[in-house]
Each structure stands twice: as C-alpha cells, then as structure tokens.
Amino acid sequence: xxxxxxxxxESTGHGDGQTRREFLYLAAGAIGAVGSAxxxxxxxxxxxxxxxxxALSTIDVNLAPIVEGMGIxxxxxxxxxxxxxxxxxxxxxxxxxxxxxxxxxxxxxxRVKKSPWLVLIGICTHLGCIPLGNKPSDDRGDWGGYRCPCxxxxxxxxxxxxxxxxxxxxxxxxxxxxxDTTVRIG
Amino acid sequence: xxxxxxxxxxKNPLIRWVDDRLPIFTMISKEYGVFPTPRNFNYxxxxxxxxxxxLVIMIITGVFLAMQxxxxxxxxFDSVDRITRDVNGGWLLRTLHSNGSxxxxxxxxxxxxxxxxxxxxxRPRELLWLFGAVIYLLMMATAFLGYTLxxxxxxFWGATVITNFFTALPIVGKAITTWLWGGFAVANPTLNRFxxxxxxxxxxxxxxxFLHVWALHVTGSNNPLGIEPKSxxxxxxxxxxxxxxxxxxxxxxxLIYAVIVFYVPDYLGDPDNxxxxxxxxxxxxxxxxxxFLPFYAILRSVPNKLLGxxxxxxxxxxxxxxxxxxxxxxxxxxxxxxxxxxxxxFVFDSLLLGLVGxxxxxxxxILLGRVGTLYYFGFFLVLLPFxxxxxxxxxxxxxxxxxxxxGGKLAGSTVAxxxxxxx
Numbered sequence: 001x002x003x004x005x006x007x008x009x010e011s012t013g014h015g016d017g018q019t020r021r022e023f024l025y026l027a028a029g030a031i032g033a034v035g036s037a038x039x040x041x042x043x044x045x046x047x048x049x050x051x052x053x054x055a056l057s058t059i060d061v062n063l064a065p066i067v068e069g070m071g072i073x074x075x076x077x078x079x080x081x082x083x084x085x086x087x088x089x090x091x092x093x094x095x096x097x098x099x100x101x102x103x104x105x106x107x108x109x110x111r112v113k114k115s116p117w118l119v120l121i122g123i124c125t126h127l128g129c130i131p132l133g134n135k136p137s138d139d140r141g142d143w144g145g146y147r148c149p150c151x152x153x154x155x156x157x158x159x160x161x162x163x164x165x166x167x168x169x170x171x172x173x174x175x176x177x178x179x180d181t182t183v184r185i186g
Numbered sequence: 187x188x189x190x191x192x193x194x195x196x197k198n199p200l201i202r203w204v205d206d207r208l209p210i211f212t213m214i215s216k217e218y219g220v221f222p223t224p225r226n227f228n229y230x231x232x233x234x235x236x237x238x239x240x241l242v243i244m245i246i247t248g249v250f251l252a253m254q255x256x257x258x259x260x261x262x263f264d265s266v267d268r269i270t271r272d273v274n275g276g277w278l279l280r281t282l283h284s285n286g287s288x289x290x291x292x293x294x295x296x297x298x299x300x301x302x303x304x305x306x307x308x309r310p311r312e313l314l315w316l317f318g319a320v321i322y323l324l325m326m327a328t329a330f331l332g333y334t335l336x337x338x339x340x341x342f343w344g345a346t347v348i349t350n351f352f353t354a355l356p357i358v359g360k361a362i363t364t365w366l367w368g369g370f371a372v373a374n375p376t377l378n379r380f381x382x383x384x385x386x387x388x389x390x391x392x393x394x395x396f397l398h399v400w401a402l403h404v405t406g407s408n409n410p411l412g413i414e415p416k417s418x419x420x421x422x423x424x425x426x427x428x429x430x431x432x433x434x435x436x437x438x439x440x441l442i443y444a445v446i447v448f449y450v451p452d453y454l455g456d457p458d459n460x461x462x463x464x465x466x467x468x469x470x471x472x473x474x475x476x477x478f479l480p481f482y483a484i485l486r487s488v489p490n491k492l493l494g495x496x497x498x499x500x501x502x503x504x505x506x507x508x509x510x511x512x513x514x515x516x517x518x519x520x521x522x523x524x525x526x527x528x529x530x531x532f533v534f535d536s537l538l539l540g541l542v543g544x545x546x547x548x549x550x551x552i553l554l555g556r557v558g559t560l561y562y563f564g565f566f567l568v569l570l571p572f573x574x575x576x577x578x579x580x581x582x583x584x585x586x587x588x589x590x591x592x593g594g595k596l597a598g599s600t601v602a603x604x605x606x607x608x609x
Contacts, residue, residue: 053369073466078371080466126491128350130468150472152547167491
C-alpha cells in the first residue's frame, strides 16, 4: 500500500486508478477484518454458558424441617444456596447495625423477604469458597453469621461482610414464597 | 560461511542426499556439534537441558494418560482411579506425570535463579529471557489446568479460587468468570475445556522453547563469569563436552525423580484430592501445589481483593521486567558484592513466602507474608535499579580462558592467545 501511494504521487496521469486501488485495498481489508472478527466471536462465544446451562431451573425448598437457629444448604444452578431460620436475637442483631459500620452497606430489610428466613447464595465473595455457619456447631465467626475457611472473611446474621478480604455481602438469589412453608428459588 | 554449499561434509550418501535438499544435518552439526560454548560452565548450566527433558517426559506420559482419562465431571475422578488401579502401568504413568510437574518446576526455578545470579537476562539476551518468562507463565497455566483434571476436592476448589481471581476485575469480572466456567460455577463445561487446553498448551510451550533456544543460539550462552568469549580459547565445541556433561546431569536428576516416583509418590500431593469433588463442601484449608505457594502468600498478604490479585500477577510481571530494572553493566553476581547479598536474600524470601503460603493466614504469618511481599517487590523495583548506581563492582577478568586456566604452565598459552584476541 505504501508502494501504491508512492507511485500515485509520482505518476500524474493515473490518479483515478490509484484512488480506486486504494479503495479496493481498504474495502477488501475491512471485509476481511469484519469476517475474521465474526469467526473469532463465534469461537469466543462458544465458551459462554450453553442454552441448557442457561435454562433457568427453579427449585422448591420445604422450610418445615428447618428448626430455629439452623440453616440448610441446597443447590441451585450449580451454586450452593443457604436457607437459615434465624433466631429472634440474630434478627435483632442484624437490624440494629449502623450502616456506617458495614463494608458493603445494606439494611437487613433489603436482604430479607419474610422473617425469619434468610436466603443467600453461599459463595464467599472473595474467591468463591463456601462459608461455614449453617450448623449451629460450626464456627460462625465474631458476628454469628458465617465464616469462610479459606481466607478468613466473616459475615453477620444478615450475610453482610464484616471482616476479611471479601469485598461484598453474600448475594441474595431471586426467590419467592409459594406457601408459608415453601420457598421457590430461581 | 560456505558450509551450506559443502555437501562433502557428510560421507554417508543418504545423509548427503538429504542435506543437499534440506540442510538439517548441517544445522544439527552447527548448533549442537561444533557450537562454540563457554568452557567454564558449572553444573547450574545443566538445568536448561533438564527442563527440556521434563517437557518431553510430561508430553509423552500426558498423551498416554489422555488415552485413558475421561474429561467429564461425573466420570473423571473414577477414570483417574482406574488409571492407577486397572490400566497396565497406569500407576507409573500417573505418578511420573503428577510428580513430573513438581520436578519440572523445581528445575525451572533453579534455571531462573541461575539466570538471575549470573545476569543472563542482560543485554543482548533480553529477548531470550522474555521467551523464558513466557514459558514459565505458560507452565503455570498448564499446571493449574492439569491439577483440575483428577476432579478431587483440591482440584475443584483450587479451580474455583483461581478462576475467581477474575471476579476482582471491575465491571467485566463477572462476565469473564462466567465465560471461563461456561456456566455459573466450576462444573462439567469447565472441566471439559480445561482438559482441551491442558492438552494444547504443552505444544505451545514447545514452540516457545524453540524460540528460546533459537535466541540462545544467536547470542550464545552466558557463563559464570558473565563476560563474552573473546577467542577460541574461551570456548569448547558443544559436542562432546556439554552433551556429556548434560547427560551426566540428566542421569543424576532422573535418579532423584525416580526415588520420588517409586518411594514417595504421594508426598507432594494433597490428601484432599483423593476425595471426589463436592461443590457443597469447601475443604478446611485450600492450598495450592508447592510451586505456587509464594504467589499465594503474596495474594493473601493484602486485605483488599483487587489489590491482592494485582500484586500476585505483578509478582510474575517483575520477572519479565528484570532486564530493564537492573541498571548494572556487570552481569555475574561474582563481581557484584552487594547484589550477591540481595540475591541470596531474595532466594530466602521466596522460600519464606512459600512457607507463609502453606500456613493459615493468622498471627505471625500475616506479618511475615507482608514483610516477604515488601522485600519481593523491593528487590525488583528498588534494589535492582539503584544498586547499579551505588555498587562498586569488582574488576572483571580479561578473558574466560585467563580466569579459568590461570597462570602456571598454561600461562604461555594465554599469552599466545592475545594476538588472536586483537585480531
């Protein structure tokens, strides 16, 4: 292309021909680039979740056997989901925290749909480990919620991060109550 | 040089016939036969050849293991168990391969430290060093992907923690992680692609090794004195001197490798990896293989997620930048009294960080991890640039031959060499 431009500058009589050639170069190059990008995107996008993986499955959780103070772990979209039956004391603690004390400020009311149930995605927001604290016998950390065994992050009784390297609160999945004792996640 | 036009160099007519059409034998003879190599190598110069031996062993055992392995989340764990118990010689292939990664890293770490001590990264070998750093980076990726394949608890949770590094990136982090996983958590699609990539990357490594060796054969090898060969007196033909020395080194190395493979094959592994992956239970402590521990310690020494990830990747980037961070003109640490101390303290610091990485991040280990991280970066970003200005280096010998052969009865030959040096 450098050559072509050069010649164009020297040979006066073929100005039109040179412009046309330059245009063809550019047009062919552009089509080639767009085509390559299209093929590359197909390859890259093939690694994204497939439609069967994406198909949003829902699960129903029966709350009746979960006694006060206890939590369970269930599986939704390959991820662990915590469902916890909080005690009155735990709820009071969660509600009385000042927002200014929190790393990722959120009120307990914004994280709970129906008391006393706390529903969370049980994945530490640091590097994806599963925090402990569902069993009353687990070490729940200094705030009585959850404690991650990997790098020591601690969460309170609303699943909000209180200490450690985790930057965010435990996420709340989409869910609703289909009856008083059944919750549908997803 | 006329040797490409000298078919008579080979007596065997078949070899001559081939060589006239594709001068591969000329090339072998030039690069591995008569190739002039500094005469003063010590045994640390064996480790490049050892690394190549390990790459070949890993590829061969890996190809045969792949014939028996099933990359499916439901079947992988059992297929690895089957390799160990039922496949003929499978136990040997598997232990060679799993311990091979440790031996490979051991050899490469010594190779890197050797380059750091003798200044092999300096002009004109910067590109050679960069290719080496790329190989190291590819090795880390390959080792991580391979460790996922047995689909034990440590495989699964290691993969989860490492892929979650990318969630630290602002805005695009989550999308990238989902893309890496092919889902919303580490699962079957992840295992599938990790297997494909684990099979691919060693061949990419082989290609970069080719470039690494090519660059080496353009600049020639560095040596313990860090001065360039000036005459024929300073070098020896690669064959038979260094082919033999490398073969001796390989034999000793294989003995050590064999002791581990046959007597303590599980010593370096984590018992948790003999428990099948369970996405609902995190093991009480997640710990990478020993060769990643220093970087893991750096990651954990920072209480901020994004900063921790940046520092961990930055620790590897430092190696890439070495040729430009070091301002000293003198290569070998032999003639750099201050750098020598800084270097040995850097080796000690790397080992300390490795120890810190294997401990729970509590009490004294947090402090040691932070001090170790500080020195790690201080070495590269402060000591390397500033030592070049302050350090009073020792006088360099006039030539390799003079330094190695010294005075005595060979003094005459050194004197005789002088006119040639000027020529």
